[in-house]
Amino acid sequence: NAGVTQTPKFRVLKTGQSMTLLCAQDMNHEYMYWYRQDPGMGLRLIHYSVGEGTTAKGEVPDGYNVSRLKKQNFLLGLESAAPSQTSVYFCASTDYLSSYNEQFFGPGTRLTVL
Amino acid sequence: KNEVEQSPQNLTAQEGEFITINCSYSVGISALHWLQQHPGGGIVSLFMLSSGKKKHGRLIATINIQEKHSSLHITASHPRDSAVYICAVRSETSGSRLTFGEGTQLTVNP
Numbered sequence: 001n002a003g004v005t006q007t008p009k010f011r012v013l014k015t016g017q018s019m020t021l022l023c024a025q026d027m028n029h030e031y032m033y034w035y036r037q038d039p040g041m042g043l044r045l046i047h048y049s050v051g052e053g054t055t056a057k058g059e060v061p062d063g064y065n066v067s068r069l070k071k072q073n074f075l076l077g078l079e080s081a082a083p084s085q086t087s088v089y090f091c092a093s094t095d096y097l098s099s100y101n102e103q104f105f106g107p108g109t110r111l112t113v114l
Numbered sequence: 115k116n117e118v119e120q121s122p123q124n125l126t127a128q129e130g131e132f133i134t135i136n137c138s139y140s141v142g143i144s145a146l147h148w149l150q151q152h153p154g155g156g157i158v159s160l161f162m163l164s165s166g167k168k169k170h171g172r173l174i175a176t177i178n179i180q181e182k183h184s185s186l187h188i189t190a191s192h193p194r195d196s197a198v199y200i201c202a203v204r205s206e207t208s209g210s211r212l213t214f215g216e217g218t219q220l221t222v223n224p
Contacts, residue, residue, distance in 0.1 A: 031210050042118065042200070042214035050210070058211070090157065096210040103147070103212065105157040 002026055006091050006106035013081045013113045021076040021109050023091030031096045032074040033058075033103070034066060036087040043090065049074055050096075081113045117141055120201050120215035127222050133188040135218045137201030140182065144204050147212065148175050148186050151198040160186070160199075191222045 007022045023032065030051050035043040045058030047066040055066045063085060065077045074093075078085060091106040121136045137146070148160040161168050161175040163184065168175050172191075177184040188195055198219050202212040 033211075040216065042116075042216045043202075043212075044214075045211060048211065088155065092157075094210060101145070101210070102159040102162060104159070108155045108157075 004091055004093055004104050004106040006089075006109050008109060009107065010110050011112070013078075013111065015082060015113060017081050018077070018079050019081065019111075020078075021089055021091075021111075023074045023076070023093075023106055024072055025074075025091075025093040025104070026072060027093060027095070027104065028071070029093035029095050029104075030071070031094045032068065033092045033094075034064070034074065034076045035090045035092065036060065037090060037108075038087050046076065046089075081111075083113045085111065086113045087111060116215070117205075117213050118201055118203055118215040120199075120218050122218060123216065124219045125221070127191050127220070129192055129222055129224050131191050131222075133191050133195075133220065133222075135186045135199050135201075135220070137184045137186070137215055138182060139184075139201075139203045141203070141213075142206040143179075143182075144206050146177055146184050147202040147204070148184075149200040149202060151200060151217065153197065157200070188220075193222045193224050196221050 004025045033048045034046040044060050049055045049068040052071040067075045089109045092103040094103045119138045146163045151157045163177040172189045174187040198217040200217045201215040
């Protein structure tokens with residue numbers, strides 16, 4: 001099993017460009033999350049999904065959109081990138097209904113917006 | 115004030131030392147997680163606690179629900195323990211969502 005994978009690993013954008021980050025998991029998890037990690041701050045939730053076809057806003061959703069068309073994939077879109085979106089982005093998934101409900105994290109995507 | 119506060123922010127130890135990292139939170143929780151972020155950036159889950167104490171190898175995690183406090187202990191520390199340790203809580207009202215502390219950067223010198 002690959003667990004949680006993220007594509008791409010690194011990306012540099014110019015202000016105003018758009019891009020999509022892909023998260024894929026092969027553990028049949030219902031719940032998936034997108035976080036951003038910035039220096040001096042904890043991981044912050046951008047958007048999350050509790051199942052195929054559903055999405056919800058997290059703590060810092062502005063400037064991002066998401067889609068969960070297939071259970072195994074969770075896409076994060078930046079329509080018009082801004083320097084404030086320079087960050088490391090992590091995707092995670094969990095089997096929330098299990099007794100343990102560990103979150104499994106992807107390796108991260110380092111995004112720089114110039 | 116953050117909902118989840120960790121201390122210390124940075125910790126340097128000599129190999130073999132006993133290490134304690136603390137986490138305090140301000141909301142009612144259903145679970146608390148300890149995670150480890152490797153120097154390369156990958157994040158793995160170490161423990162999930164809702165009460166008491168758990169042990170895995172040289173790692174011990176404890177939680178005091180009444181005092182809203184958890185500790186992560188590392189016995190006989192080793193340079194390979196060098197990483198960022200992150201505390202996260204699942205509040206009683208947040209469903210599956212976690213709120214994270216800022217992390218504690220641990221460096222263990224040989």
